[in-house]
Amino acid sequence: MTTHTDFRAFRIHNDAAGYRGGIETMNTAALSAGEVLVKVAYSSVNYKDALAGTGKGKILRQYPLNGGVDASGVVVASTDPKFKEGDPVLCTGSGLSETRDGGYGEYIRLPSTWTIPLPTGLSLRESMILGTAGFTAALALLRMQDNRQTPALGPIAVTGASGGVGMLAIDIFSRAGYAVHAISGKADHFDVLRNLGAVECIDRHQLVFSGKPMDSARFGGALDNVGGAMLAGLLPLIEPYGNVAICGNAGGIAFESTVMPFIIRGASLLGIASAGTARDLRDQVWQHLASDWKPAHLDRIATREVTLEQLPEVFGRMLAGDSFGRTVVRVGKV
Template sequence: MRDTFRAFRIHNDDDGYRAGVESLHLDDLSPGEVVIRTAYSSVNYKDALAGTGKGKILRTFPLNGGIDVAGHVIASTDAAFKEGDAVLCTGCGLSETRDGGYSEVVRLPAQWTILLPPGLSLKESMILGTAGFTAGLALLHMQDNRQKPELGPIAITGATGGVGMLGVDIFSQAGYEVHAISGKRDRFDFLHELGARECLDRKELNFSGKPMESARFGGAFDCVGGDMLAGLLATTAPYGNVACCGLAASPKLDTTVMPFIIRGVNLLGVASAGTARDQRERVWQHLADDWKPAHLDRIHTRTLTMDALPALFEDMLAGRSFGRSVVQITPKD
């Protein structure tokens, strides 16, 4: 291992909030049993907020950015991992309470380090990253709660966002009829190519606001919250599941108990960051196998280096980015 390595580090001190690539030593990193040479990371909206200071993401400073990471083990004090193993980690405090994946070397806690399952490359795992894991976790929760294709189509909101588009592909691969909901009509052809049976303009979904409406969906994966989530609950078929992972529209939810006590609709929360290890492993096994998106090459729109992160962050926050971005940390995966 080289004495120094490059990392995208975020500071907030007397000199202000700032971030950029700098040289570090291993002792500068958060503690952990598994040391990896990073191959790839990814870029999420949360990363853009953290890297620019426009969102309160980091709880301590300084830290390396990047909530996702994948690479090869170069040292481990935990017998479950050996040198050369391909591994990944998403969430679990990365770029929040501990150093993240925008670093040529990362030190990880063994309890959150996942062996890369057969069927996925390191790069593919980071095209998925937290976004794909969140969609997969939603599907896992729904199926554990008896969601089946026979209940009816699955509505996926925010379908042109990173989580949503991966959700369209993942749910389609798992055998569900997907109805993609988005305000971007110019992306409907793209969503159809990912597997959406129908595409619905969110501005034309005229939910009545009544406690319940005619059942339209067998279930839903919601990334936006607010009135959209309330409308989905009111239009979900008996014993269907609505999995909620986001608040792009609003964190508020104005609804009634009627869908729950009359139709037995279930509202499932999806919090990917601290998911239990056994569930984490189940999701990644599915994502490498029967739920693996068929269109990762379409969803992946750019590969960049750490030096290019600030410009991409600004584009993301301004709504000028599309698709999943992968950060190539070292030349080989």
């Protein structure tokens, strides 16, 4: 195909006319630079996408850009011999919808450094049910295990368990042999969380922390999507040498704690920053997600599939706290 092709994209502007995002037609010649031109099949909706698409958060560092921090599709042109026409590929984070055009367009141009060959065992759609959310959960598990986390230490608490990262984490950690205790403020979703593999569900509204610097150990480790008071409350409950992986801040960016869980029990607090993850770790994570850690319930976790035109509605619901599971974006046919 010619590399100069018109296509549709959800493009975000911030200029004299104000902050706005919507569908428009552009040409592939105007896309961000990169060696690999991809025809996009699917993307997904993450909280970061809702912030970027509405202007409720300062996500984009330059304008205009196509939204969407995730993309999967098929290579249509490449100047890097490692990729050829027809290759299925994916990309998450890596500056998408932040410093370069993202996955909410029928085409995307990617640096070959961040272009991941679709692993055997995953379809293009499955890779976007996972997307940044699944990648984050699996990266947390990888880092925890690198720091000697094992199922023998005890159950893993997953906070924000009804969100995309949380639901995928339940499935991924369960597949890896861990008992998962799901913490969520949405008790009406507990049956779904149990079906994903949670052995216990805990109502966030009924979870009371003692406020002590140390308390009786309850969890072998945790994946925390909330931060704030939740993170502060979890730390005194972690078994000796357990890990708490923090990947979200829905409950606030600040928390009060003491050094006691760290110097008495040897607990570790691991920051999970998925967007800029090194390429060798990306490859490891995606190989796990396509094989031994592949969630068994992806179709249950993908609760909605939408088009580019439906994105504003999805953004609004997500920011209002009225979302559940993962939303897949059907971008184009490949």
